[in-house]
Amino acid sequence: MKASKGKKGLTVLFASLFLLIAGFGLYGCAKAPAPSKPAKKAAKKKAAKKKTAAKAKTAKAAKKTANAAAKTSAKPVSNNLETAAMKIINAQGCEGCHVINGKGGSIGPNLDKEGTRGHSLHWLEVQINTPKVHDSSTMMPNHDLNQAQLKTVAEYLESLK
Numbered sequence: 001m002k003a004s005k006g007k008k009g010l011t012v013l014f015a016s017l018f019l020l021i022a023g024f025g026l027y028g029c030a031k032a033p034a035p036s037k038p039a040k041k042a043a044k045k046k047a048a049k050k051k052t053a054a055k056a057k058t059a060k061a062a063k064k065t066a067n068a069a070a071k072t073s074a075k076p077v078s079n080n081l082e083t084a085a086m087k088i089i090n091a092q093g094c095e096g097c098h099v100i101n102g103k104g105g106s107i108g109p110n111l112d113k114e115g116t117r118g119h120s121l122h123w124l125e126v127q128i129n130t131p132k133v134h135d136s137s138t139m140m141p142n143h144d145l146n147q148a149q150l151k152t153v154a155e156y157l158e159s160l161k
């Protein structure tokens with residue numbers, strides 16, 4: 001009798017102990033125990049790494065766009081061609097009769113889209129120095145550009161589209 005009572009007491013003790021432990025366990029789970037310090041540190045490190053990686057990525061992207069911008073804004077060949085050609089065109093007074101680069105006279109045709117007319121570079125060169133070869137009654141005067149100048153102006157006009 002005594003023994004069974006003791007057994008019962010022990011069972012109750014164990015049961016309550018179990019409940020206690022289980023309860024704590026559940027409580028702990030529900031609370032999602034804060035990560036231990038080293039784990040926290042590691043998480044922080046990871047976040048920092050992610051941040052720097054993201055930074056590097058954006059820096060890379062920025063570099064890429066900067067490069068692209070440089071590529072589009074530099075346009076060294078066409079810009080040089082335009083500068084060189086416009087120097088000759090201004091000196092020759094072509095804009096007295098032609099609109100080139102948005103301004104000029106209207107005696108001759110607008111040359112802002114000359115590249116779309118389908119004339120060859122040779123045709124343009126002939127037109128510039130000896131327009132009467134193409135039209136004997138033309139109002140356009142002869143010019144005396146050297147071969148390099150002719151090439152520059154013809155290539156520039158060809159590029160206007």
Ligand code: HEC
Nearest residue numbers: 092093094097107108109117127128135138139140141143
């Ligand atoms: C006195 C006016 C005058 C001047 C200056 C002049 N042109 Fe012309 N140009 C004309 C006229 C007018 C035409 C029209 C075509 C024709 O009459 O044969 C023409 C035609 C052209 C054409 C052919 C357009 C086409 O596709 O039909 C080109 C290219 C051209 N000129 C370039 C030039 C250049 C480059 C200069 C300067 C070096 C120049 N012109 C100076 C009057 C002029």
